[in-house]
Amino acid sequence: MDSLRGKVAIVGAADTPVGKLPQFSPTGLCIDAARRVMADANITKDKIDGLITCNSMAEPYMYHAEAMAEYLQIFPRYCMSVGAGGSTTFSILHHAAAAIVSGMCTTVLITMADSLRSGLTRDQAMKMQSSAGHSQFEIPFGPTVPAFYALIARAHMDKYGTTAEQFAAIAVACRKHACLNPTAEMRTPITIDDVMNSRMIADPLHLLDCSLVSDGGSAIIMTSADRVADFPHDPVYILGVGEGHGHEHISQAQSLTTSFAVESGRRAFAMAGLKPSDMDFAQLYDCFTPTVLVELEDLGFCKIGEGGAFVENGNIELGGMLPVNTHGGLLSHCHPGNPGSMFALTETVTQLRGMAGARQVKGAEVAMVHGQGGIMSSHTSVILGRERH
Amino acid sequence: MNGHMDKFLPRPTPESAPFWQGCQDHKLLLQYCTACDTHQFYPRTICATCMSDQLEWREASGRGTVESYTIVTRAVSDAYAADVPYVIALITLAEGPRMMSNVIGCDVESVKCGLAVEVVFERWSAEITMPKFRPFADQIAG
Structure with missing residues (x-):
């Protein structure tokens, strides 16, 4: 296959409620997301011949996708669960597109959910997430997940003069968007001072530089471009996709300030035949505010080292040059762990369908979504558009 | 020593055991590839630069520079609560490789990128001694 460009489309997208949902198990949320997306795409479960999921931290299965297929009583010919941290969503999208184009299956359900808020104690959630560190050469020193990302932030500040206020501007932008999104968890406006005055977690990261801990699930349905007429909503096409994998443990990173998002972005733009300035908006993985700043640089939305200036003055807010995380992101919409980026994906579909209401990016035609997992380790970038070419 | 037993103690593997034994002996040991003249960390069965298995253990200077840190x-x-506030740092060793550790023995607010540090050893159990770093002594004196 020469390229995936324009060959696959998203024809269904749906989210469960998000936040604190102790009445649902992670499996229950995963199935609820699947039921909702089948309704959105107006298809019955027998039409699904491909299933991709990611495992749940709060309710893990040895073979998660097979367990979900069994629960739904569907019998796919392509069935897989993927784990790449925050990059999982878009890595899955890449695999699903390749499976459709190569004829392994025709209609893929991607459904993901977890209950980090209700299914784990706070200590369990912290321990689970910090286990991304190396068991012998990082974890014993006591790093938290915010501490790992603080190392990135501090290195960027030292090398380029980036400020904590510039990181805070990213949290402010995401919150502004969340205030326009009735499904977002955090809908009280915040200012840069609010971020700077929130409790210090791992210097220079304050509480409001950190993403949420949530329950929730989200799902999409993908099929080949020649089948889109069978579905009720406007299709959203995959125009470009690329991955980049640089390390697993931050102490092994080639650079602390520039990630393999450079590679994933370059590959995605090359496939799409588009450039960063063509994007009408971008959904960039925002587990912590510095992540977004580094991604803006690495994906080519601004020059390396100039991310701090780029995020100032409302530039990444709705109405600015490049609206980022129009649903509120992991910082203010919700963050149930590995499924977190699914909500950025369903939001992108909603935006490109022109159905985003008060937070609609006017005339939006193409957008980039980007996920990263580990500690700036694994990266997948996807370019989505309303038109096939 | 008692304060460390509930921490996440490293479990040495066949390839890392000499490193941890070195820490027990208050020596910071790095693997050195004699095929391509490169130090590496963490310990591996192969040289990650040239894939040679011609690796030997050499004692490092124990000196390095803080590349980044967080409090x-x-x-x-x-x-770990009794240690708060504590510094997590990425330290570039004089021999080249980077490692994570804690910077101790100083006011946490005095740690900066570029700070010169030297290794010190902290005994956590009968089997495990941790390599930590403190500001380089000459730097304090000077």
Whole structure:
């Protein structure tokens, strides 16, 4: 296959409620997301011949996708669960597109959910997430997940003069968007001072530089471009996709300030035949505010080292040059762990369908979504558009 | 020593055991590839630069530079709470490789990128001694 460009489309997208949902198990949320997306795409479960999921931290299965297929009583010919941290969503999208184009299956359900808020104690959630560190050469020193990302932030500040206020501007932008999104968890406006005055977690990261801990699930349905007429909503096409994998443990990173998002972005733009300035908006993985700043640089939305200036003055807010995380992101919409980026994906579909209401990016035609997992380790970038070419 | 037993103690593997034995002996050991003249960390069965297995253990100078750091004010678990605030740092060793550790023996606010540091050893159990770093002595004196 020469390229995936324009060959696959998203024809269904749906989210469960998000936040604190102790009445649902992670499996229950995963199935609820699947039921909702089948309704959105107006298809019955027998039409699904491909299933991709990611495992749940709060309710893990040895073979998660097979367990979900069994629960739904569907019998796919392509069935897989993927784990790449925050990059999982878009890595899955890449695999699903390749499976459709190569004829392994025709209609893929991607459904993901977890209950980090209700299914784990706070200590369990912290321990689970910090286990991304190396068991012998990082974890014993006591790093938290915010501490790992603080190392990135501090290195960027030292090398380029980036400020904590510039990181805070990213949290402010995401919150502004969340205030326009009735499904977002955090809908009280915040200012840069609010971020700077929130409790210090791992210097220079304050509480409001950190993403949420949530329950929730989200799902999409993908099929080949020649089948889109069978579905009720406007299709959203995959125009470009690329991955980049640089390390697993931050102490092994080639650079602390520039990630393999450079590679994933370059590959995605090359496939799409588009450039960063063509994007009408971008959904960039925002587990912590510095992540977004580094991604803006690495994906080519601004020059390396100039991310701090780029995020100032409302530039990444709705109405600015490049609206980022129009649903509120992991910082203010919700963050149930590995499924977190699914909500950025369903939001992108909603935006490109022109159905985003008060937070609609006017005339939006193409957008980039980007996920990263580990500690700036694994990266997948996807370019989505309303038109096939 | 008692304060460390509930921390996340490393479990040495066949390839890392000489490193941890070195720490027990208060020596910071790095693997050195005699095929391509490169130090590496963490320990591996192969040289990650040239894939040779011609690796030997050499004692490092124990000196390095803080490349980045953070001051943790919310401990990862109760076992680390008594250490708050503590510094997590990425240290570039004089021999080239980078490692994570804690910077101790100084005011946490005095740690900066570029700070010269030297290794010190902290005994956590009968089997495990941790390599930590403190500001380089000459730097303090000077």
